[in-house]
Amino acid sequence: MVQPNHAKSARERFNISKLAIEFSWLTVSFWIAVVVAGLLAFSSLKYALFPDITFPVVVVNAQAPLSTALDTEAKLTKPLEESLKSLEGLEDIRSSTYPGQTAVSLSFVVGTNLETSKNNTEKALKQLTLPKGASYKIIPLNLNESAAVSYAIESSGRNLADLQKLTKDKIIPAIAQLPGVLKVSLLGDGNVAPPSTNPTGLPAVGTLIRFNGKEALAIQVIKKGNANTLEVVSRVEKEIQKLRSNLKDVTLSLASTQAEYIQKATHSTIDALIEAIILSVVVIFPFLWNWQATLISALAIPISLLGTFIVMAIYGFNLETITLLALALVIGSIVDDAIVDVENIMRHVENGSTPRQAAFIATKEIGLTVTAATFTAVAVFLPIGFMGGVIGQFFKPFGITVSAAMLTSLLVARTLSPVLAIYWLKPTPPRSPQRTSQLWAKFDLAYRDLLAWSLKHRRIVVGLGMISLIVGIVTIPLIPKGFIPKLDRGEFNIIYTAPLPSLPPGLEPGAQAGQVGQAGQEKQGGEGDTIERNQNNSVAASVLASSSQIQLPNPLNDSLQVAKKLEEVVRKSPAVETVFATVGSREGEPNKGTLYVKLKQDRNIKTAEFQDQLRSSLPTLSGVTTSVEDIQFVDTGSQKTLQLALRGNDLDSLNKTAKAIKEKIEDQPGFVDVTVTGESNQQGKFLHVERLNGQRVAYIGANLGQNLSLGEATDKITAEAKALMPADATLDLGGDSAYQSEVFGSFGITLGLSALCIIVVLIWLFKSWVDPIVIGISLPLALVGALLALLLTKSDFGMISLIGFVFLLGIANKNAILIVDCINQLRDSGLEKTEAILKAGPIRLRPIMMTTAATILGMVPIALGLGAGSELRSPMAVAIAGGLVSSTILSLVVVPVVYAILDDWFPRQKVTGNR
Known part of the structure; x- marks a missing residue:
């Protein structure tokens, strides 16, 4: 295995510790400044559920x-x-x-x-x-100008007309002037407003509001696009408290908000982050048996985090699920560099060197190793920060946050840790049997014996490594495919659409204004007669609305009756806390409505289970369609979880096929709330045409029950659609299925790019193409454990777990780098290859076990899946922990064996001189 003579200069080049030790006062001052700036940066960061993305x-x-x-x-x-x-x-x-x-x-x-x-x-x-x-x-x-919070307004002593006037005069103006508030909408004016007209030709009277089974008014606070939801809701709540104290006879009740879940989810992630820090620190002491060395290693965590906060503030990131998850996951990796440096210093101190001598020798030995490990990890994460599309925007904060944390931790390990070691570590006599753990000594010896056996049975070891990889690949089809895990939010919407009543004869949409009052006349007009939305009928509707002789049907009242029947069923459940019903929409669609259902916090049922039960118990009302929908993170439209777009030119054929697909999948378990567009179209009589990118289209949408994965559902619905599709039609995926395809495509490219970046960085650092190949062997070995962990825990293979795979790719090669670099150094000092391998393995065993244990224990609070939003965090941590276990176990044996094999094929030239 060829290793040129410039390795010495590379090791010198990456030994910034020498300068840090010589100018220790400057080093300490620099990190004090970072701590102060980090605290200021942290105070400027805002809490959110997800990154700010502009749609x-x-x-x-x-x-x-x-x-x-x-x-x-x-x-x-x-x-x-x-x-x-x-x-x-x-x-x-x-x-x-x-x-x-x-x-x-x-x-x-x-x-x-x-x-x-x-x-x-x-x-x-x-x-x-x-x-x-x-x-x-x-x-x-x-789309970021969304509803931040809604309040129901009730009064036992005022009628709705008085309450509306009070709301307009006092409540709305007080809230509308708050920073971050775009506007405050009044809901429920349908009970008191005079009739007006809408495009249906029917009288529209705004909206009706019901809160917990009673008529009420409501206000909806819309935040500005760049405003933070939690900050806006906090300001609104303070103003509401003032109004409550001033308006004694008025009840202002929180009706709906995303702020509560955002707070719970962020606090849960922060709790997991704190627990990860504690567990990562606790695991260090049993390995080092020195509290000063443990403290030096542990300090790397808060200082690295504070340095990362500076970068986050510069980029304008929030403390949200993705960035907090990035910080929680990177805790174990942050402490890795410091552990490796401090452990190496400790080893030299224990062998008789003074702390200062040990710091110079150890940091020179380990500098290239630590730098290579961190640079390769950053080479993996930075491409994530520059991915395109929605997925790229979503995970840009993740890639940049992780990269910043790792680079900061590298600087801490290379500068501050050795400086603190000089002043805090004490010279010690050679270790006595009492200080040396007998268990660790036996473990050390057992590993050396296993390594010696492996080097003599190379084919068996390589064969076992190949078998494990095949096992991992075979498990892929068995793992459920998803996009984003279903969250147990304790809140959801029931959306319904009721049929519009018919107008009296002669007044249907399409009738002429001169026909007003000619009730009983034969209907005139063409294909547009029965269309629901025709603004040309406003004249007829206006005249009739002012007539006292003809009673015009009111669709808002019919819609209200639907809401009451649905509400009655929902409120019977002991798990339900509040029901906030909005009847009609401000867009002039009186036949539509939404019931926002909030479940009790101490319920014994998950949100998804309750939704499935509710679907089967909701009443079947003639002409009424209902859909039980999850709360969308960003309201990007009414797309369901699963959506197909059937494109073609023949409207009859499209509508017929779409209805046939709907009938097919409605009968299959797991498909719920199935809808199609164009159901009002009849043979040769088209009232509604949908188009997508210049072509006619029919949409088939469905939500999924809790026992059907997105991947399985997509395969089923696609197979059914292709069997029924006409020859001139094409099929496109929409909803989460489309995002899932985009995710796998984007991550496929990103993983390939990341692997290439790793190889390039390793070749640049080691000036050899053979060592990077040996180190690269650890990457597929890590995927084995990740896949098995997902299978055993029944976690989805989707966007969140894929991020875990990329994270794993970045940190799994650290162990291999530690071993390979140590072998090379020992061979350069004069040891024969096999002897160097057998010595390097045990030398690096302790730091490898420490860093792996610290990282895995840091994952435990996240993997356990506790607290709000845990469904998002858990798959990622499970994949990483599983991958680290397999990569550590296998790389401790397989990597040295592959090193030996490749060295036989490509003998390494000995490097002379002091490295």
Whole structure:
């Protein structure tokens, strides 16, 4: 195995410890400054559930005096799509067309400036010639401008009209002026507002609100896009407390908010982080039996974290699930570098050197090793920080946070740890039998004997390594595939759609204004007669609304009856704490409604189990569709967990096929809340046309029961769809299935890039291509344990566990680097290859066992899956812990054997001189 003579300069080049020791006062001063700056940076960080991601969406709502959906599609929708399809950064273009109106939704690449996208849309439309009488409105949507908190407003002494006036005059103005609040919406005005009209041609009176079975009003606080949810909710709650004290006869009750879950999830992750720190520190002492050395190693954790907070503040990151998880996972790795350095110093002190001599000798020996291990880990994590798309934006904070923590810990280990060792460690006499653990001595000897046997039976060892790898690969199909684990949030929505009542004869949408009052006349008009959304009917509706002779049906009341029946069933459960019902929508859809259900904290049932039970007990109401939905982290639309987009040109064929697919999967266990678009379309009579990226489309959506994994469900629904699809149609995945495909694709590329980065860094550091191959053997060995751990714990193989795999890739090669570099140093000092291997193994056994134990114990609080949001954290920790176990056990034996084999094939040139 060839090793050129420049190794000495490499070892010198990475020995910054020499300078740190010589200028110890400067070293200590620098780290004191880092601690102070880190504390200031930490105080500026905000809490959140997930990273801030901008989903820029621009909607173009257009109307024209056209009577059918097909005519509107041809003359309005298609020209709009054609003029907008070339916009910069456009990712998807979707449209919904009804007679006389269309809504075109433009989704831009994550991170695109929303204002720029809106301006570009305006410029493109100014050049478009629309049909006579057509108009349009451009609506930019910042999906981060979401509802932060809602409060129900009730009073036993005031009627709803008085309560509404009080809310408008005193409550809303007090909250609207708070920092971070975009607007405050009044809900429940349907009970007191005069009738108005909406695009359905029916009278609309806003929304109705029910809270725990009683009529009420409510306010909904919408936060600004760049505002922090927890900060906004905290300010609102303080203002609500003041209002409660001033308005004695009014009850203001918290109706819904994501803030509670965000607080619980972040606090649980912080608890896991603290527990990881404690366990990582506790494990060091039994190995070193020296409290000063333990303290020096342990100090690396808080100082490295404070240094990381500085980087997080510079990048504008929050303390949220992903960054906190990154910090919790990296705790064991942070302490690794310090452990290796301090353990090596301790070994020389125990062998008779003074602490100062030991610090110089040990840091020179270990410098290249520690640097190589950290640089290869950073080479893995940095590509994650620069992945593209939603997934890249989601995990950019993870990659950069982990990289910052590891680089900071390397600096601590190479500078502060040896300086503290000089002043804190005491010279010791040679270890007596009392100080040396007999158990450890036996373990040391047993390992040396195993290593000697392995070197004599190389084929058996390599064969066992190959078998273990094959076993790991074979388990892959047995592991359930998912996207993001289902969370036990204790809250969810029930969304329903009720049928709209028919207008009296002569007043259906499509009727002329002159026909108003001609009840009983034969209906006139074309295909648009029965469409639910036609703004051309506003004249008829307005006239009729003011007529005292004709009673117009009120869909809001019908919708209210549906909400009451659903609410009655939900509130019977002892696990339910509150039900907040919103009947109708502010977008003028009175037949739709949402029931926000909050479960009790001390319930004995998981959210997913309760949802499954509820689906089977909800009443079946004629014409009413209900869907039990999880709370979305970011409201990116109404996509369900599983969604198929069936694309083609023949609307009849698309609708027929979509309905057939729905009927097929409704009968299969695990598929729930199945819906299709275009159900109102009849043979040759189209009331509604959906389009995706310039093609007609029918969407089939479904949620999943708790016993059906996303991967299995996707395979089933895709197989059913392909069997029924017409020849001229194509199939696209949507919802979480699409994200899952994107995740596996992105991570496949990232893993490949990370592996390449590892090899490049190792070749650069070791100036040899053979040593990196030996070290690289440890990587597939780590995946074996990770896959088996996921299988045994029944954890999903999805986005979260994949991050664990990448993390594992970054830290698994540390052990191999320690062994290989020690073997090389011993051979350079004059030892023969086998002798060097047999000596290097036991020398590095203690730091390897220490670092592995520290990292695995640091994972335990996360892997146990305790506290809010644990479903997100657990799969990652399980994969890492399992991988570390297998890679440590196998690399302690397999790596030295592979080293010996490759050295036989490519003999290494001895390096002379002091390394």
